[in-house]
Amino acid sequence: MTRRWVPRPSLAPGGGLATGWLLWTLAAGGLAVLGFPLAALVARVRWAQAPRLLTEPAAIEALRLSLVTSGAAVAGALVLGVPLAWILARARLPGRGLLQALVLLPMVLPPVVAGVGLLAAFGRSGALGAALQALGIRLPFTTAGAALAQAVVAAPFLIISAQAGFASSDRGVEDAAATLGASRWLIWRAVTLPAVAPSLLGGIALCWARALGEFGATITFAGSLRGRTQTLPLAVHELLQTDPDAAFAVSALLLAVSLVLIVPLGARLVVSARR
Amino acid sequence: MSGRTRRLATATAALAGSFLLAAACAGAGAAGPSEITVLAASSLTEAFTELAAGFESVNPDARVRVSFAGSQILAAQLLEGAPGDVFASADTRQMARAAEAGLVGRPRALASNRLVIITPPSDPGNVGAAVDLARDGVAVVLAGRAVPAGRYARQALAALGLEEGVERRVVSEEDDVKGVVAKVALGEADAGIVYATDVRGVMRDRLRTVRLGADVAVRYQIAATTASQQPEIAAQFVEFALDDGAEILRRAGLEGP
Numbered sequence: 001m002t003r004r005w006v007p008r009p010s011l012a013p014g015g016g017l018a019t020g021w022l023l024w025t026l027a028a029g030g031l032a033v034l035g036f037p038l039a040a041l042v043a044r045v046r047w048a049q050a051p052r053l054l055t056e057p058a059a060i061e062a063l064r065l066s067l068v069t070s071g072a073a074v075a076g077a078l079v080l081g082v083p084l085a086w087i088l089a090r091a092r093l094p095g096r097g098l099l100q101a102l103v104l105l106p107m108v109l110p111p112v113v114a115g116v117g118l119l120a121a122f123g124r125s126g127a128l129g130a131a132l133q134a135l136g137i138r139l140p141f142t143t144a145g146a147a148l149a150q151a152v153v154a155a156p157f158l159i160i161s162a163q164a165g166f167a168s169s170d171r172g173v174e175d176a177a178a179t180l181g182a183s184r185w186l187i188w189r190a191v192t193l194p195a196v197a198p199s200l201l202g203g204i205a206l207c208w209a210r211a212l213g214e215f216g217a218t219i220t221f222a223g224s225l226r227g228r229t230q231t232l233p234l235a236v237h238e239l240l241q242t243d244p245d246a247a248f249a250v251s252a253l254l255l256a257v258s259l260v261l262i263v264p265l266g267a268r269l270v271v272s273a274r275r
Numbered sequence: 276m277s278g279r280t281r282r283l284a285t286a287t288a289a290l291a292g293s294f295l296l297a298a299a300c301a302g303a304g305a306a307g308p309s310e311i312t313v314l315a316a317s318s319l320t321e322a323f324t325e326l327a328a329g330f331e332s333v334n335p336d337a338r339v340r341v342s343f344a345g346s347q348i349l350a351a352q353l354l355e356g357a358p359g360d361v362f363a364s365a366d367t368r369q370m371a372r373a374a375e376a377g378l379v380g381r382p383r384a385l386a387s388n389r390l391v392i393i394t395p396p397s398d399p400g401n402v403g404a405a406v407d408l409a410r411d412g413v414a415v416v417l418a419g420r421a422v423p424a425g426r427y428a429r430q431a432l433a434a435l436g437l438e439e440g441v442e443r444r445v446v447s448e449e450d451d452v453k454g455v456v457a458k459v460a461l462g463e464a465d466a467g468i469v470y471a472t473d474v475r476g477v478m479r480d481r482l483r484t485v486r487l488g489a490d491v492a493v494r495y496q497i498a499a500t501t502a503s504q505q506p507e508i509a510a511q512f513v514e515f516a517l518d519d520g521a522e523i524l525r526r527a528g529l530e531g532p
Contacts (some may be wrong), residue, residue: 114313124399125462140463141414223416223447223458241450242421244355262362 025028038255045252046245049184053249058129061227069143069231070211073150074158077207079157082200088159091164093264107156114152122148123221140221145231149217154210161203165196202265209261295457302508311512312358313317314349316365317451318388318424318428318470322527323363325422326520330512333519337508345451346370347421353378353500363497363516365452366423370496379498383517386524388493389471390424390431392485393459400465403433404489408466409440412484416447416455416464423493424452430466431489472528494532 046053051226053059087093088100106114120126122139132139139145169192193200217231222229224238232254241248315323320343327339342349342359346369353359353373362379364370365388373379408415408434418425425448432438446464449455455467460481470493474482478500497516499509516524525531 051518071303120461123461123463224419224449225445225447229447237450238419239353241345241419244351 025137026189041248041251041255045248049245050249050252053127053243053246054253056246058226058230058235058239059246062230062232065143065146065163065227065255066212066232069147070154070208070214072144073154073211073214074204076147076151077155077158077203081155081207082162085159085162086166089163092191099108102155103159106153111153111214111216112220115149118145118149118152118217118221141223141225141229143222143228146218149221150231151215153214153217154207154242156192157210158200158203158207161199161206162196165199165203166192168199169195175227198268202268205261205265209258212261213255291392294434299330299531301472309336309505309508310340311503311508313339313341313356313363313512314352314359315341315343315344315360315361315363316349316423317343317453318365318472319343319363319495320453321472321476322386322524322529324470325523326516327525329520329523330515333515334508334511339512343451343453344391345418345422345424347419348450354396358501358502360407360503360505361497361499361512364423364494365493365495367425367496368426369423369495370498372423373500374498379500382498383513384498385495385516386521386529386532387495388529390427390487390489390491390493391471392466392487393456393457393469393474393482394466394485395462396481396483397462397506398465399462402466402485404485405435408432408444409437410444411445414446414463414465415441415444416458416467417445418452418455419448419450422449422451424455424469425449427491427493431468431487431491434489434491446451475528495529 057124084103087095088103091265093099119140119152122132122145123129124133124140126139139148173195174191175188175217178189197232213233214231215237218229218231219237224230224234230238232250235246236250236254239250292395292413298502301520313323323343326437327341330339331337344352346364346366349359349362350364350369350372353362354376362370363385363519364382365374367382370379370382374382391409392402392405400407400410402413403406407413420426420429429438432441447458447502449458452473454467455469456473456478457468458464459469460478468487471484474484498515499506499513503509
């Protein structure tokens with residue numbers, strides 16, 4: 001099939017020329033609404049000052065903290081989320097629909113609500129507050145708390161992606177390997193993992209991007225303190241009040257990172273649409 | 276087109292149409308003929324909610340919307356061109372930011388306030404005086420350095436010789452003073468520094484107050500904006516706040532300018 005980027009009026013639902021152009025116009029409008037703010041953001045950055053603004057201690061500390069917390073959030077999501085994805089894809093359990101909804105919920109939940117939930121659970125006066133305190137663990141206002149907030153909000157992106165991978169991978173090959181006497185670990189390593197690797201990588205990218213961008217749950221649960229819980233989005237929020245030029249520069253940095261993380265996924269969508 | 280697709284298309288169109296209609300209504304309602312928007316410091320929440328009601332009761336045709344946030348946020352919003360008719364700042368610095376950009380008229384002294392230490396009622400940090408805020412293990416929440424409440428708090432701590440010691444105990448810096456109130460009232464932080472007026476109403480039972488022991492001049496200023504679409508009502512509101520409405524501000528715990 002040849003690549004076509006010219007408008008094809010025949011693509012319209014009704015097939016008529018007029019509705020075809022309406023479709024394209026509305027689609028262009030949609031693209032403009034999504035893209036224009038980002039373009040305007042990039043245009044607003046004072047590039048001559050950007051290197052200085054991005055190397056200010058506040059920005060550097062926020063960047064370091066964002067890498068640490070989002071890395072921890074993705075690692076946590078992998079360790080706890082992949083087994084959950086496997087169960088959701090392969091196991092027969094009662095109430096799986098409910099379980100599935102629960103796993104998806106953070107994707108649509110307002111992040112501030114996730115933060116309030118974390119406070120209710122792990123805050124000092126929360127359900128587990130006394131127990132955690134007895135163990136000497138403190139989560140609110142700590143870097144670990146910021147990572148936890150990110151993990152809760154971002155993990156579903158990894159889980160659904162991995163789940164789709166497990167669901168679509170060929171179990172026949174796994175069964176054949178088992179018949180040939182392969183151990184469960186060998187089957188997982190040599191058969192299952194390579195089969196789900198693309199989905200898993202896509203899920204990691206999405207999860208990481210979401211964790212990097214987390215704001216509402218973090219500020220609600222972990223507060224904002226430079227070097228400890230003030231991640232890049234929280235730094236943008238504060239800089240906008242005091243140093244807008246720096247806020248625009250850091251925003252552009254976050255935009256660039258998000259772009260790098262999402263482009264491979266976009267490419268995959270385009271490829272599968274062409275098939 | 277199958278019947279199902281057609282129904283789906285109709286439903287989508289209806290949904291999109293209702294969004295557009297809602298947006299149109301919202302747009303029409305935003306700028307009523309005699310409505311003003313007052314951008315007021317977070318710490319004025321109780322006082323200005325009452326003040327707006329008082330103004331509306333003597334000017335039945337006027338409607339007042341009040342937007343509360345940290346004064347540094349409101350100043351930044353004005354600088355970015357946000358619509359507002361009156362600006363009430365918790366310090367002279369944020370008012371000066373707006374004034375230097377030509378965004379507000381002459382600032383007038385509105386009121387003053389005092390700082391206090393707050394703790395949860397159970398006092399988990401065992402805070403009896405300002406010096407306890409610097410003690411190891413005490414979790415302190417302050418407003419950020421750009422926030423008037425945060426700046427005043429640091430001035431007071433510096434006057435007490437406690438600034439560095441307390442800074443090490445700070446676990447979060449909030450956007451506005453109400454953020455400090457919330458973190459302490461929830462019991463997540465051991466102590467915070469807020470205004471005396473913040474410990475009123477529903478918060479009275481949720482907070483314990485400790486004397487700070489340092490006097491910092493907390494000065495509120497008010498001014499009408501130069502870009503106001505309702506300059507007369509904006510000017511009337513400013514006059515009301517300084518004159519007949521002053522009694523409302525006193526009742527909310529604010530002191531004279």
